[in-house]
Structures are given as C-alpha cells and as structure tokens.
Amino acid sequence: MAAENPKDVVRRGYDALSMRYDEAYQSDTKYASWIARLNARLVDGSRVLDLGCGNGVPVVRDLVRAGHHVTGIDISEVQIRRAQELVPDADFITADATAVDFPDASFDAVVSLYALIHVPLEEQLPLLGKIASWLRPGGWFLCSTGQHEWTGVDENWLGSGVAMWWSHADADTNRAWLTRSGLTVVQEEFVPEGDSGHALFWARRPL
Template sequence: MKDQLELAQNIIEIYKKHARAWTELRGQFLYEKAWLDHFLSLLLEHSTILDLGCGSAKPIAAYLIAQGHSVVGVDSSEVMIEMAQENFPEQRWIQADMRQMDLGQKFQGILAWDSFFHLTQDDQRAMFSIFQKHAQPGVVLMFTSGPSHGEAIGDLFGDALYHSSLSQEEYTQLLNDHGFQVIKMVAEDAECAGHTVWLAQKF
C-alpha cells in the first residue's frame, strides 16, 4: 500500500484520468439542494461564487447559475475545466490547484464541496488563509469534511482515493481564527448522502 502522503499527492492525477467517467457516475441528481439553498439564502442576488473543485460544473455550479449567480470555477483537472467551459462558456473556469491559488478577486460566496476533503490535514489548515484572501466582507463559505479527525482511503474506478479530516473542534477554531462564524454544521447528514457539511459566514 502506498503511504498516505503519496496517495494524497496523486489526487489530481486520478481526477484527470477519470474526469469523464466520474462526471457520468456523479450524474445530475442534486442531493445537495437543501444545503445549496441555505447557502444561497445568505447571499445577495447576482452574487459571484468561487467554486473550488468545480468539476464539469454539473450539477452544482449549474444550479448556482440557474439561481442567477455568477460562478468562477477552479479545478486542477484540465478535462474537468474543458467540460465546464463547454457547459457554461459565459462563466469563468480556471485550471489551478486551490492550495496555491491567488485569483486577485474577492467573492460573495465560496464553495468547496467534495474537494477540500481530498487535501492533507496540513493543506486543509492552510486553506483557511486562502479562503480569507478571496473573501468579501459577509462572504458565505460552505465545505464538506470528514466527521472527525483522521484519514480514509476510498476507491475511484480501482484507484485509491485519499481523504482526510480535522476534528470538528479544530475546524471551528480555524474558522473563528479567520473571522468566520459557523451558521450550521451537520456531521454525516442522512439527508445529504451522509456528507459532513459546514456552513459559515464572515462578519
């Protein structure tokens, strides 16, 4: 078995390799809708949302766009970005690694759904400064994590898929340290395919 760090470093290559197959597997069913609606309810109309790990832009970015918002999507996979550009050419799609991202733009909403939890624990800690750098006052941040501190290895078409999580206490502290207040958090939400979701706002 490869060590955890090597598996973590391989995430980008896995999503490049399986981009189209994963997109087909993911499908269009929006099981995240209740969370996305809560996220959007905290935004002004016609906000600009940063979608980290945007994939093909379907179904999540598509839903945000349909509600009248603009999306700037970031993904490390050029195939994902190509699909997003094909799907929504009027939006902005950027191939980049979120860990080294500096877009020179601030956003009303930041979303890292099913992407942030592929980073190592140290990389996750460092992301809060990147969130803060791209945040307008009052920004709404939503991300998914694991339910507790640890690492886990999943599977994507036969390739080992790395995940990690900090503790709920540490996420709360990191959010507070960067000026965010937790609005809602549910661990392993049974109504959202078992996702652990954080919704926070910067006041």
Template sequence: MANATSDLSVDKKIVQDGYDKMAEKYDDWTKDDPRNRTHYTELLIKNLPPNATVLEIGCGAGAPILEMLAKTGAKVLANDISTAMIELAKKRCPEATFMPGDMTALDIAPSSLHAVAAFFSIIHLPREEQPTMLSKIHGWLADGGQTAFTLACMDASEIRSSFFGQDMFWSSFDVKSSKAMVQAAGFEILQAEVLEVAEDVDPDDPDYGVKFLWILAKKPEAAA
C-alpha cells in the same frame, strides 16, 4: 485574478490523476443526484447580493452545483484540479470563468467574492494545508460573504482508498478540531452538522453510510 499553477505534491497528483481518469464516471454519478450539497448551495444562493461573484472550489464536471450558481446570474468562477473535469464543466457551463489547478495556488483579489462553495474538495488537501485554505477563502470573501463546504469527520492525516477504480487521497481532522479550525480562520459558523451524504443510498454506492461535516459559515461584517 489568475489560474493556479503551482507544482503538485505526490498526494495532489494522486487526486488529479484519479479524477482525470474517472471524470465521465464521476459525472454520471453526480449530475442528477439531489444530495445535501444542493441544499447547502441553496442556502448560499438565497443570501447573494445583486451582481454577486461566486466561486466553486472542486467544481468537477459542473453538475449540479456550478449549474445552480450560474442560473443565479452571478459572475461564476470555477476551480478544479482535474483537467478532464474542467473540460466537461466548460461544456456544461460555458459562461463560467475557469481557474484550473491547485486550489491553494489560486490568485483571487481580497474581498472580491460573495460566496464560496467547496463540497468534497478541501478534504483532498493534506490536512496541514486546510487551515491556510480556509484563511484564503476568508480573505477572498467580502464582509458578510458566506461559504458552504464539507470536511470529513475522522482524525486521519492520510486516507487512501480506491474510488471508482482509481487511487485517491483524503485527509481530515475530527469534528471538534475542524470546527475550531473554521473559527480560527475568522469565520462565524452559521450551521454545522454531521450528515450522511444522502439518504436512501444504495449499498453499492461509494457514499453508502459515509458521513461528513457540513458547514455554512460567514465572514463577519467589519466593525463600524
């Protein structure tokens, strides 16, 4: 198991630089926010076996998801492309094993994980890399392991905007294509729904009115 060390593309460098510069603002925005991702994390947690190993892709500053995973007593791995985010997360969850860098370059043993959380992270990959990323997650999971993640809902190969005052990059398939991509990676979809990030969000919030495809999926048990 090794850190991701691949050279970054222009798009990924935009993501890395943006989150490095906004790290503390982003942390303040998310750390006490009970949004849908906490519910989906709870769904993952309730199915963890004893002595589980779990991974969060796009852990940010460690709150609230990494903290939730760490409290289970599982062995927790954490990845983020932003060095500044990783440094904040280390202070919050020092018991986790941190694997900084490009998620697509993570080196994780096959069938070694029991759960993977990836909220608002896979969408930062160019969409041509997203099917391969899901296949990697499938390979890392043990049979019966589950993953919870978000994908965007629009058909757009490139979405660029300002996020907390920083340039940012996202990429997406439409909902039907995203579901097909998840199934093509070998997953059984347990739950899939299009939801706003949270209810009663202030109109000035960056997530006001924004919808994502929320997915809980399982790597099927191997045939006997």
C-alpha cells in the same frame, strides 16, 4: 524513491473517473437543497468561487442560472474541460486550490464541497485563512469537511482500479480552524455517507 505527491493521485483519479464519479454520487440531487439555500442568502449578481468545482454541475450551473458570476477551480484538467462545455457562461481555472490567490473581499460566497478533504492537512488551515480573506464582509463560506479524522488511499476507488487519496481532520478541528481563520460558524450539519459521513459548515466573514 520519493513518495508520490498525493495531489498527483487526486488529479489522476478525477481525470480518469470524472464520468464515473457523477454516476456514483448523484451530486445533482445531493447538492440541490444546499445550493438553493445559498442562493437565498445572496443578492442578484453575486460573485461566487467554487473551489474543487469538478465538472461544474450542479453548483456552478445552478448559481449561474440564478444570475450570479461564478469562477470554478479544479485540479483536474478533465473536470475543467467538461465544466467549460457544460457551463459555458462561467469562468474556470485548472489549478491547485492552495496555489491560487485573489484580492481581499473578491467574492460574496465561496463554496467547497468534497474538495478540502483532498488537500494535505498541513495546507488546510492556511487555505481556510485565504478563503476568509477572499470573502467580502458578510460573505458566506459553504464547505464540507471530514466528520472523523482520517488520511489514506483507496487503491480501487469506485471499483475502477484507479487510486484516490484523502486527508481530513475531525469536525471539531475543522470547526476550530474555521473560527481561527476569522469566520463565524453559523450552522453545522452531518451528511451521512455509507457507514460514516461528512460535516457541512455554513460560515460567514463578520461584517
């Protein structure tokens, strides 16, 4: 029997645990300073794409409140349905991030927090190349990636009995991939989580 597509594991996991994820990770508090810093780098009415937007809170919500035009994409129908209810003034699309496309220079910023780590490794570099092309010259890409290389499944994610799948390279590889995609890494931070953590990158498409 063929192995299950890991994207189906991810989709099913977020469909089942959308509410529990919010409670477990307190993203509202965790992301606030990052969104504020991004907003400070954007002009009023910027166009922003959130890849892996989840339920739209807080990234899409806060950027819409700041006066920006935001499009959110997520693979989970449940997450998108909640996002449409929570942030009715944004545009949302249920889709695999690797399967969407936009014209060159469509966005002033692209955000992808804790989403690239759910994309198969071999698809991450091509996706980063697409993201770079979607940015306008000078546009920002804010993303979190793995700090250490790992691919695997947690069969009991958040103690729920529901499986979740991740795949990520280490921070050095992710930095190299961003550069190879044509972006300039401006800043890199380590975000602790449990006994490990993630890398947070601020990158720009050159002017």
